[in-house]
Amino acid sequence: MTGDTIGRRADVRASTESRSRAARLALGFGSLLAVAAAATIAFGSPPLVSQYVPLALSVVVLGLPHGAVDHLVLPRVRGDPVTPRSLAFVGVLYLLLGSAYALVWFLAPVAAFVLFILVTLVHWGQGDVYALLAFVGADHLETRASRLLALLVRGGLPMLVPLVAFPGQYAFVAETLVGVFDPGAATALEPLFEPTVRAAVTIGFGSLIALSLLLGSRRTSPGERWPWLVDAAETLGLVGYFATVPPILAIGLYFCFWHSLRHVLRTMLVDPVASAALERGAIRTAVYRFARDAAPLTLAALAVLVGIWVSVPRTPATVADIIAVYLVGIAVLTLPHVVVVTLLDREDGIWSP
Ligand SMILES: CC1=C(/C=C/C(C)=C/C=C/C(C)=C/C=O)C(C)(C)CCC1
Numbered sequence: 001m002t003g004d005t006i007g008r009r010a011d012v013r014a015s016t017e018s019r020s021r022a023a024r025l026a027l028g029f030g031s032l033l034a035v036a037a038a039a040t041i042a043f044g045s046p047p048l049v050s051q052y053v054p055l056a057l058s059v060v061v062l063g064l065p066h067g068a069v070d071h072l073v074l075p076r077v078r079g080d081p082v083t084p085r086s087l088a089f090v091g092v093l094y095l096l097l098g099s100a101y102a103l104v105w106f107l108a109p110v111a112a113f114v115l116f117i118l119v120t121l122v123h124w125g126q127g128d129v130y131a132l133l134a135f136v137g138a139d140h141l142e143t144r145a146s147r148l149l150a151l152l153v154r155g156g157l158p159m160l161v162p163l164v165a166f167p168g169q170y171a172f173v174a175e176t177l178v179g180v181f182d183p184g185a186a187t188a189l190e191p192l193f194e195p196t197v198r199a200a201v202t203i204g205f206g207s208l209i210a211l212s213l214l215l216g217s218r219r220t221s222p223g224e225r226w227p228w229l230v231d232a233a234e235t236l237g238l239v240g241y242f243a244t245v246p247p248i249l250a251i252g253l254y255f256c257f258w259h260s261l262r263h264v265l266r267t268m269l270v271d272p273v274a275s276a277a278l279e280r281g282a283i284r285t286a287v288y289r290f291a292r293d294a295a296p297l298t299l300a301a302l303a304v305l306v307g308i309w310v311s312v313p314r315t316p317a318t319v320a321d322i323i324a325v326y327l328v329g330i331a332v333l334t335l336p337h338v339v340v341v342t343l344l345d346r347e348d349g350i351w352s353p
């Protein structure tokens, strides 16, 4: 299977040239994470406040903007015009799902936090499955089951490896997020960080990774091992990355330069103008198009963050608290974003190979 067969619409229009350009950019920026891991091994972890820098930057750099074209991607992938109706669909989706989930944060912050981890796992996993199929042409992911396994592995890497490797920081972030609403409630999460649970996650998730690599390698055809090699190198690279780089820093960099960058490239491929620009190597034109399209709703998302900021029971005082409120905002915005991306996946035939 190649990228040609996954895309019924957008990827049919996007040329091999623009897709391979996207692949090179995704891998190039992805290797920044390897640099961060090498630097951590060589020089040790940076001070805690500086670990928050990439997460803070994600407000304007790639992170928040990557979902700010959700109102354009579905019409574009279908080759339809953007209409008041299509805009209203995304608007209502964000309003209903976002406010319902915001309410859960206020009423049951511990449950809301666990849901956040699960939703992120699914969403970051689905993003990587798309990238593997469309950018790398992963022919070892032909069946729906193999794609589901890849989703669990890829999404599990950022959500589960830090739990095993850095339980203290994981618990600290969980406490700050839950603590914005109910200080003390986070003690309910303490069992998650016990050695037995972490050992079970290591064995369970480790086996899942081994299984996915093994099945993938058996499914590759001789002479066509490249996509599988990229998949395996990325997977093992991310295991090493999340096991060495402290998670606040690791997740901040991953959010910007892995998940968001890959999704931004996807949105460029469904946009004929940006896609043509990518094809001829006019990266600046493609970036300008994206920035212009994403600017209005990035501002709207900032307004949502301000709204959450003023409504939380405790005014955030420390850097950790400020970022916690930001992450709650991201959580609320991510749920409807996942629906849009899932519909995009459906248009691209990702889950019905
Ligand atoms: C920061 C951080 C964590 C959680 C981050 C999450 C869950 C981020 C989700 C971002 C999303 C969904 C972005 C949209 O695509 C953990 C894992 C608790 C570990 C400690 C550091």
Ligand SMILES: [Fe+2]
Pocket (backbone or CB within 6 Å): 066, 067, 123, 127, 259, 260, 263, 337
């Ligand atoms: Fe996303």
